[in-house]
Amino acid sequence: MSTNKTKTTLADYDLVLDNSPHIFEKWSSQWIMLQVIIAMLFPLAAGVYFFGFQTLYLTVLAVITCVISEYLYEKIVRKRVTVTDLSAVVTGMLIGLSMPNGAQWFSIIIVSLFAIIVVKMIPGGIGRNRFNPAVGGRVVYLMAPWIVNTFVAGEDIITTASQAEAITTATPDDLVAAATPLFYIASGAQEVPDGAQTLWNMFLGNQGGWGGSLGETSAIALLIAMAFLIFRRIINPKIPAMYIGTVALIMLVYSGFDFEFMMYHILSGALLLAGTFMVTDYASGGLTPLGRTVFPIGAGIITAAFRIGNFSPEGVGFSILIMNAIIPFVDKLVMPRIYGHKKRPGVHPDYDLTEPLTKRDVLTDN
Amino acid sequence: MRFKTVQKATYPKHNKSRTHHKAIEKIDAPTIMVFPMSMHLGAPAKPVVEVGDKVKVGTLLGEAQGFISANVLSSVSGEVISIEERDVLSDVYTCVIIKNDGEYTEEPPFPEAGDNVDPAFVPELIKRAGISGMGGATFPTNVKMSPPKDKKIDTLILNGAECEPYSTSDLRTMIEYADEIIEGVRVIDSVFNVDRVVIGIEDNAKEAGEALKKAAEGYDKVEIKVLEAKYPQGSEKQLIENCTGRQVPAGGLPADIGCVVSNVGTFQMIYRAVRLGKPMVERVCTISGTPIADPKNLLVRLGTPIDDVIDFCGGFQEAPRKVIHGGPMMGKTIKDGAIPISKGTTHVTFLTAEEVDDEERMDCIRCSECINVCPVSLQPILISNAYERGDIEKAAQLGAMDCIECGNCSYICPSKIPLLDNIRKAKTVIRQNAKAV
Numbered sequence: 001m002s003t004n005k006t007k008t009t010l011a012d013y014d015l016v017l018d019n020s021p022h023i024f025e026k027w028s029s030q031w032i033m034l035q036v037i038i039a040m041l042f043p044l045a046a047g048v049y050f051f052g053f054q055t056l057y058l059t060v061l062a063v064i065t066c067v068i069s070e071y072l073y074e075k076i077v078r079k080r081v082t083v084t085d086l087s088a089v090v091t092g093m094l095i096g097l098s099m100p101n102g103a104q105w106f107s108i109i110i111v112s113l114f115a116i117i118v119v120k121m122i123p124g125g126i127g128r129n130r131f132n133p134a135v136g137g138r139v140v141y142l143m144a145p146w147i148v149n150t151f152v153a154g155e156d157i158i159t160t161a162s163q164a165e166a167i168t169t170a171t172p173d174d175l176v177a178a179a180t181p182l183f184y185i186a187s188g189a190q191e192v193p194d195g196a197q198t199l200w201n202m203f204l205g206n207q208g209g210w211g212g213s214l215g216e217t218s219a220i221a222l223l224i225a226m227a228f229l230i231f232r233r234i235i236n237p238k239i240p241a242m243y244i245g246t247v248a249l250i251m252l253v254y255s256g257f258d259f260e261f262m263m264y265h266i267l268s269g270a271l272l273l274a275g276t277f278m279v280t281d282y283a284s285g286g287l288t289p290l291g292r293t294v295f296p297i298g299a300g301i302i303t304a305a306f307r308i309g310n311f312s313p314e315g316v317g318f319s320i321l322i323m324n325a326i327i328p329f330v331d332k333l334v335m336p337r338i339y340g341h342k343k344r345p346g347v348h349p350d351y352d353l354t355e356p357l358t359k360r361d362v363l364t365d366n
Numbered sequence: 367m368r369f370k371t372v373q374k375a376t377y378p379k380h381n382k383s384r385t386h387h388k389a390i391e392k393i394d395a396p397t398i399m400v401f402p403m404s405m406h407l408g409a410p411a412k413p414v415v416e417v418g419d420k421v422k423v424g425t426l427l428g429e430a431q432g433f434i435s436a437n438v439l440s441s442v443s444g445e446v447i448s449i450e451e452r453d454v455l456s457d458v459y460t461c462v463i464i465k466n467d468g469e470y471t472e473e474p475p476f477p478e479a480g481d482n483v484d485p486a487f488v489p490e491l492i493k494r495a496g497i498s499g500m501g502g503a504t505f506p507t508n509v510k511m512s513p514p515k516d517k518k519i520d521t522l523i524l525n526g527a528e529c530e531p532y533s534t535s536d537l538r539t540m541i542e543y544a545d546e547i548i549e550g551v552r553v554i555d556s557v558f559n560v561d562r563v564v565i566g567i568e569d570n571a572k573e574a575g576e577a578l579k580k581a582a583e584g585y586d587k588v589e590i591k592v593l594e595a596k597y598p599q600g601s602e603k604q605l606i607e608n609c610t611g612r613q614v615p616a617g618g619l620p621a622d623i624g625c626v627v628s629n630v631g632t633f634q635m636i637y638r639a640v641r642l643g644k645p646m647v648e649r650v651c652t653i654s655g656t657p658i659a660d661p662k663n664l665l666v667r668l669g670t671p672i673d674d675v676i677d678f679c680g681g682f683q684e685a686p687r688k689v690i691h692g693g694p695m696m697g698k699t700i701k702d703g704a705i706p707i708s709k710g711t712t713h714v715t716f717l718t719a720e721e722v723d724d725e726e727r728m729d730c731i732r733c734s735e736c737i738n739v740c741p742v743s744l745q746p747i748l749i750s751n752a753y754e755r756g757d758i759e760k761a762a763q764l765g766a767m768d769c770i771e772c773g774n775c776s777y778i779c780p781s782k783i784p785l786l787d788n789i790r791k792a793k794t795v796i797r798q799n800a801k802a803v
Contacts, residue, residue: 008681009673010703015700017690019787021773022507022694022722023378024713029731029780054739085728127730282733288745289737337740339603340616345765 059096097215246300475643530693
């Protein structure tokens with residue numbers, strides 16, 4: 001029998017009462033963003049190696065613009081400041097990596113402002129943006145010459161300095177991909193033309209200073225980044241696998257099983273960059289398990305269609321934006337079947353996450 | 367290495383190594399014992415003793431009230447010194463307080479008990495012994511063992527999947543009382559004459575599987591199913607699915623799909639009640655966590671206040687910040703050391719301030735991890751959002767009532783959104799609305 005008075009008692013300790021669960025996975029949204037940032041250092045380093053320090057300069061400029069614009073926007077509309085979650089840094093780096101060699105500093109700033117303010121913050125900030133901010137910015141950049149030609153007759157404000165003259169008469173969408181290996185094969189070709197880069201050079205990223213986006217030049221750097229994110233359990237490997245696999249399969253069939261042609265499509269353009277950092281984006285991707293299958297396959301089909309149909313060799317950005325727009329509706333149709341139920345839940349309730357929370361700001365501030 | 371995919375489970379650190387290999391130790395009961403009239407799920411029992419009454423080990427203190435309820439019996443001999451209302455695990459219950467005389471004089475065993483009990487009488491003996499499920503949910507076992515006559519029970523499942531971190535009480539029970547558990551299985555098999563007996567254990571409890579296999583030698587119906595150690599492997603619905611491939615229909619019971627599931631320890635108690643005529647007066651309970659100097663697996667008499675077991679485990683080596691009745695995933699926090707070890711106390715977990723640090727809530731980044739880890743395939747963030755918007759109807763449509771409150775969603779959320787808290791609140795409102803109609 002335990003008796004004496006020096007006995008331990010819970011009354012002597014400062015204890016808290018709380019609801020379960022009492023333990024949590026040791027990670028945070030900030031940590032996730034940090035892993036993505038680390039992964040982006042690989043293609044960034046490759047960009048610096050092949051294109052020089054202007055890659056770093058442009059990327060840092062994009063990051064600074066993104067972070068400052070998010071901070072100022074939140075200050076102006078009196079929202080909780082969220083720049084510490086690092087998501088603006090991720091957007092900035094991705095913009096830097098998506099920009100062509102020779103992009104102008106003011107282009108970077110305009111694209112970054114558009115991505116953060118219009119695509120991300122106005123719909124409600126992180127997690128509420130239906131479209132991927134960096135991809136939105138990239139596509140606006142691609143559309144710029146067309147906008148300028150239409151509304152400001154003749155004058156190209158945003159140009160891709162080095163290759164611009166060669167293609168001013170071509171479709172504006174070609175701008176970024178101009179003179180890249182993809183450009184060689186994308187014009188409806190069903191085989192790899194003579195004079196194109198070797199697969200090995202494309203794999204390494206040595207494209208002879210032919211242009212292309214700063215971050216998409218080296219396939220190996222992107223594959224390392226992808227492996228890193230998979231290993232860190234940030235991205236589900238099925239998403240890049242299905243996206244790239246879909247494009248590869250379509251290209252293989254289209255070319256009559258020309259393996260080299262398929263490899264050109266995998267290694268060229270923004271396919272690997274998108275497969276690693278864009279299709280896998282949480283906020284603008286699918287939410288349900290099935291939605292997350294539909295998204296990469298759909299994006300893959302649209303990318304291939306853009307390339308084959310020669311609407312634009314740069315179909316990647318468009319395919320992602322199109323899927324961004326479609327996926328909330330897909331998610332509603334493919335909600336997981338709840339344990340013990342025969343049907344999927346509800347009658348497609350409108351559960352859109354972009355819908356603002358009435359009490360949101362109150363809740364996050366307490 | 368686990369890839370990020372639809373897991374329907376989480377993998378919290380087991381934290382079982384400090385007690386995994388420690389044999390069960392018997393702890394003496396203290397002088398003052400506390401018997402809440404509700405150590406089980408369902409209606410509280412009604413006290414049938416008065417202050418001043420002399421009681422023995424096995425004396426009925428509280429009688430089961432209504433269909434889902436359980437008897438409360440004394441675990442010591444002595445005198446009733448008080449009957450009072452006390453706060454026990456977030457509710458107020460009548461408690462019978464007994465002064466232990468240290469003699470442990472026992473009531474005679476149930477006269478009907480023995481080797482040839484009529485199967486139809488088994489539930490009555492279980493009821494008399496005051497047995498309720500020992501896995502934590504404490505559903506009265508006699509009710510579970512008397513399903514509606516039209517339900518044919520073909521599979522008996524023993525829940526040895528101890529998925530809560532820190533807990534090793536089931537593990538030790540399986541290792542040290544394997545024979546009694548298998549005898550309990552034979553008792554229940556005589557009631558249902560099942561086709562199959564499945565004992566589900568996790569792959570971190572292989573010794574338990576071996577002990578049970580040895581005990582069940584020649585008993586061909588028994589099959590040991592080694593399952594992946596993940597949370598919530600030991601949840602009834604998930605265990606049934608993982609052992610039989612069947613899903614309990616929404617709003618239904620395991621009996622609807624021919625299954626009866628109970629914790630391994632419950633079968634030991636069934637054996638003792640039906641074959642030996644002994645009531646449920648003690649249980650195995652793990653006392654663990656960083657603050658505890660010498661964590662142990664204890665055989666504790668029910669009604670022993672938690673304060674009294676801490677000393678036996680060497681006191682605290684570090685100040686506790688949270689004391690949890692049960693495990694860190696589903697347990698309830700307590701402040702009052704007078705709360706006793708009861709029928710559902712699988713373990714008591716102590717956490718330090720460092721281990722309970724609450725991080726600031728951030729905005730949802732739509733990583734969809736809560737959806738990936740939900741064992742019943744809900745979309746927790748959407749239910750939580752619907753609740754925060756005040757849209758209870760949508761929360762219900764999205765299946766809030768199907769939530770088993772395992773805590774996986776809140777556990778995994780990188781933005782530290784209190785998903786389960788919101789779902790619980792939504793459930794409360796939905797229940798209130800249903801009553802109001």
